Amino acid sequence: MADAETIASSGFPLGFKTRNGSQRPGVILGASGRDIFKVEARHLSGSHQKEAVVTEGEHGSSWRMVSDEGVHIKGDDLAPFPLGFFNAGLQADLANRLLALARAQHITLDGLNITCRTGYSMTGAFFRGDGVGYAEPAKIHVALRSAASTTSINALVAAAVQASPALAAMCTPVENTFAIYVNGKRRAVTTLPDAGGTDAPDPLKTYASVPAPHAGARARPDLIVKTGQKRDGTPTLTAPAATPDQRIVREVAGACRANADGTTRTDVALQLPGMSHFAIQSDESAADLAPSGLALLSAGIAFCYMTQLSRYIDYMKYKIRHVRLVQYSPYTFNGTDGNIEPVATHLFLHGDESDETHEKFMRISAVTCFLHATLKAALIPQVTVELNGTLI
Secondary structure, three states: OOOOOOOOOOOOOOEEEEEOOOOOOHHHHOOOEEEEEEEEEEEOOOOOOEEEEEEEOOOOOEEEEEEOOOHHHOOOOOOOOHHHHHHHHHHHHHHHHHHHHHHHOOOOOOEEEEEEEEEEEEEOOHHHOOOEEEEOOOEEEEEEEOOOOHHHHHHHHHHHHHHOHHHHHHHOOOOOEEEEEEOOEEEOOOOOOEOOOOOOOOHHHHOOOOOOOOOOOOOOOOOEEEEEEEOOOOOOOOOOOOOOOOOEEEEEEEEEEEOOOOEEEEEEEEOOOOOEEEEEEEEOOOOOOOOOHHHHHHHHHHHHHHHHHHHHHHHHOOOEEEEEEEEEEEEEEOOOOEEEOOOEEEEEEEEOOOHHHHHHHHHHHHHHOHHHHHHOOOOOOEEEEEEOOEEO
């Protein structure tokens, strides 16, 4: 994939299916096992425009998604921001577990809505090299309508939280691993945990042309849309760094409507003046009509890391180009507990800098990435439950 085009230049929707899989991963459908979600991502021509193809497990479908940032960090505001994908993925996967457990326990839900706020901050100076990204526990509110008892509903929500691999990505600390390839050759990683293993396929070689919608694909329309709604106020360019005793804070608000057929629609917006709202759909059923919550979550992690990469290249004026990566995210489910294993990121670069500079670039971006900070922390979500309009 050559990084010469923009999100708009292809004329394609912001999200679509590129391949029909033969079988959805068991981890989506509630079967015990382990599935690896693969993200192949690249930086496009805009400041923060990115594209990813997410493949759900060994036999699952592949979905193309694009991401951008708002004008507060010199983005073009054309597609959902990375943290929005992650927020939507958390909610969609939790909805999946709630609906599945309700069916198994013969609990009828007449309505299911979830809201989720995720918070992030940074200390130090990003461009001085001592910046560190942090994440806060998610604040989740589950609103249900049902004739079931409060005891049953509380137990249902608690079991769903435990069953969600997406929420495990926040609760269970993992030490993620990295590999780096410069000008076509894999280099040694010395300042981050090494991914080891065989080389990942370079997306530049995997995709000879821009990924396109699969002809006759089974998929819902408008998988990802810019809604036209904006937060009040005028967006302003944010200073790129914070002092050691002051944090730059980012909060994301998401609202998810879940349907009995396993589909969800989540509205996400960064809580800053003038930020746009985006709607992201998922499908957690065997119908396979939209990406799963775990696919959205995986894309968000890759996109967030790539935002830090592009910001650092821009500021430092590095002679680094054709930024792309392959990310492997393993998710597990054992019948009651969902989990995540260390995420492996293989970074591909072309450039005229030294090996040391390329690795420094990779390391600083990893340390400042909000979602890598999320993965390595123990962030127990704050969950409230509302049954038939009353907090329980």
